[in-house]
Amino acid sequence: MLAKPHLRRYVRKIQLYRTVKLSAYFQHPSAEALADRDSALLKSAIQGAGIFDEQMVNNCLSAIVMRIWNKGSLLYENQTLAAETHATLFMSLSPNLEFLQLDMAGAESPIEIFLRHTNQEPSRFLPSLRSIHIYHHPRHGTEYYGDYDFLSVLEYFHLYPSMESVRINRMRPATGGRKTLPPGKSNISKVYISNSYARSSYLAAIILHSKCLEEFIYTVEKRKEIALFQYYGSEIRAYRLNEATNPIYPGTLRNTLLQHKPTLRKLNLDCNTDIKVATSSDEAELGEANYDDTEDPSLSENAYYPHGFDIGPLDEFTALRKLSIGTELLLGKHEYHNRTLGLDKEMRQSPPFRLCKALPPNLKYLCIKGYEPGQCVYCTRQISDLIDRKAGRLPFPRRIDGVDELVPGDRHATWKQGGLPIQGESCSWNGASLSDYEGWKDFD
Numbered sequence: 001m002l003a004k005p006h007l008r009r010y011v012r013k014i015q016l017y018r019t020v021k022l023s024a025y026f027q028h029p030s031a032e033a034l035a036d037r038d039s040a041l042l043k044s045a046i047q048g049a050g051i052f053d054e055q056m057v058n059n060c061l062s063a064i065v066m067r068i069w070n071k072g073s074l075l076y077e078n079q080t081l082a083a084e085t086h087a088t089l090f091m092s093l094s095p096n097l098e099f100l101q102l103d104m105a106g107a108e109s110p111i112e113i114f115l116r117h118t119n120q121e122p123s124r125f126l127p128s129l130r131s132i133h134i135y136h137h138p139r140h141g142t143e144y145y146g147d148y149d150f151l152s153v154l155e156y157f158h159l160y161p162s163m164e165s166v167r168i169n170r171m172r173p174a175t176g177g178r179k180t181l182p183p184g185k186s187n188i189s190k191v192y193i194s195n196s197y198a199r200s201s202y203l204a205a206i207i208l209h210s211k212c213l214e215e216f217i218y219t220v221e222k223r224k225e226i227a228l229f230q231y232y233g234s235e236i237r238a239y240r241l242n243e244a245t246n247p248i249y250p251g252t253l254r255n256t257l258l259q260h261k262p263t264l265r266k267l268n269l270d271c272n273t274d275i276k277v278a279t280s281s282d283e284a285e286l287g288e289a290n291y292d293d294t295e296d297p298s299l300s301e302n303a304y305y306p307h308g309f310d311i312g313p314l315d316e317f318t319a320l321r322k323l324s325i326g327t328e329l330l331l332g333k334h335e336y337h338n339r340t341l342g343l344d345k346e347m348r349q350s351p352p353f354r355l356c357k358a359l360p361p362n363l364k365y366l367c368i369k370g371y372e373p374g375q376c377v378y379c380t381r382q383i384s385d386l387i388d389r390k391a392g393r394l395p396f397p398r399r400i401d402g403v404d405e406l407v408p409g410d411r412h413a414t415w416k417q418g419g420l421p422i423q424g425e426s427c428s429w430n431g432a433s434l435s436d437y438e439g440w441k442d443f444d
Contacts, residue, residue: 001093002041011094016087016102016111039065046085049092050117051110060085060110084110092118097126098162101133104153115156122161129160134168145170145197149177151205158186158209165190165215172197172246183208189263190215197274199246204256213260219270247276250311250329261317269311270369272326272409275333313358320360324367326409327379327402331355334376355382356389359397368402370409 001007039061046060063082088110091097104112118125136148148171157163166188173179179202186209193203194217203218248271257264310332314320328334359366373380383403390400401407 001090002038002045008093009096011090012096013099014087014090014094014097014101016083016100042089045089045092046110049088049110049114051088051113056108056110056113060088081110087111088114092125094126096128098128099131099133100129101135103136104134104156112156119156119159121159123159126160128162129157130162130164132157132163132166134166136168136171145172147172147174147177149174150193151178151181151202154181154186154188154206154209158188160187163187165192167192167194168196170195173199173202179205181205181209184211186210189213192217194219196220197246200249200252202246204252207253207256208259210260212263213257214263215266216257216264217266217268219268220273246274248274248329249276254311258316261319263319264317265319266322267317267320268324269329270324270326270409272328272333272370275328313353314360315358317360318362320363322365323360323363323397324369326369327371327376327383330368331376331379331382334379354385356386359386363397364399366397366400367407368400369407371402372406 001011042061042064043057046057051057051060059081063085087102091100091111092114102111114125134150134153136146148168150168150171150173154166157166163186171193188210189212191206191210191213192215193206196218197220198218207213207216253269257267311325311329314323368383371379371383373383387400387403390397
């Protein structure tokens with residue numbers, strides 16, 4: 001590509017797999033030494049990608065010329081410099097590159113240096129880049145959520161002029177990672193976060209970061225929290241760490257999504273498991289235990305939700321065409337509706353809306369996840385009323401799934417009481433397809 005520039009326009013997709021399990025060192029010297037001209041071309045291309053540190057330039061050259069491969073470690077922490085260098089050069093030389101799939105490893109690797117150097121306005125690099133797929137390797141295995149500083153990663157891509165979508169799977173925010181992002185700065189309009197575990201204020205930072213949000217997906221499923229194993233003689237006990245450390249406050253999601261109500265067309269929220277419900281025992285602790293890290297006071301997670309802790313009416317989302325949502329996020333927690341939580345009678349009133357009148361007016365497709373008739377009397381009445389009204393005179397939605405036949409909702413992978421995680425659940429992930437993120441069927 002350096003010697004034949006016309007080849008550069010054919011590169012449209014790059015997939016980089018640079019972290020592997022086993023640790024080993026390989027060096028396969030090239031049969032022929034590079035000509036001075038070729039070496040100069042390589043060095044110029046590396047520096048053109050924003051890598052100016054002399055030691056890093058020499059390391060990249062050595063990785064290409066000597067074909068040096070460091071195959072990572074058992075903790076997935078080391079990368080293959082040769083693969084990184086090649087990928088960085090391909091990215092810097094490919095004006096028609098549209099899709100990029102990679103893991104982000106550290107601030108001082110060639111790719112991160114290149115992205116930090118080029119992600120600015122205006123930039124001559126990556127003018128056609130539209131979609132980013134971020135994957136990573138949790139240290140404890142793919143059946144667990146992996147700590148990841150996703151907010152920092154977003155700022156490597158958010159200013160490219162053609163950027164549209166970013167995807168990530170099995171992510172949990174890193175403890176020491178970034179917590180906020182400047183609002184209204186990102187060109188990313190489609191965010192897909194699947195099989196992950198994050199608190200609502202973290203999601204709010206992502207939602208507000210976009211200038212214009214068209215599609216948003218957040219689902220919780222099929223991953224385990226990290227466990228702490230302790231030995232008591234011959235018995236092994238497992239404890240979930242960070243129990244309920246990432247609660248979902250429906251009001252925070254609602255208020256942040258409302259910032260994009262003129263443009264939001266597709267929404268998939270499947271996070272019933274982590275909805276925070278206040279009981280009489282923790283009512284006094286709301287101001288202390290549940291902090292809010294958003295800048296806008298109106299987005300506070302400390303807001304008290306007296307009507308079942310649901311997301312509220314959605315009729316303000318006039319652009320929304322496809323909606324997939326958990327039944328408890330839509331209508332409130334079953335435990336709230338089915339039994340007294342020790343709150344005052346006034347606090348036990350039903351939500352002040354009817355579902356049939358609270359849906360987006362132009363909705364074409366609705367999927368209600370986790371709904372089972374009779375499980376919650378209140379939810380059953382609301383959905384029955386919706387079906388009756390739809391059959392009568394409502395034109396939208398034209399199709400509803402999850403009412404006659406159960407559509408399974410979110411869940412964290414199951415655990416044995418006081419013991420090891422239950423084995424045998426399908427938790428493998430070998431590169432998710434688009435359908436894994438969509439959460440709704442094609443319906444126009």
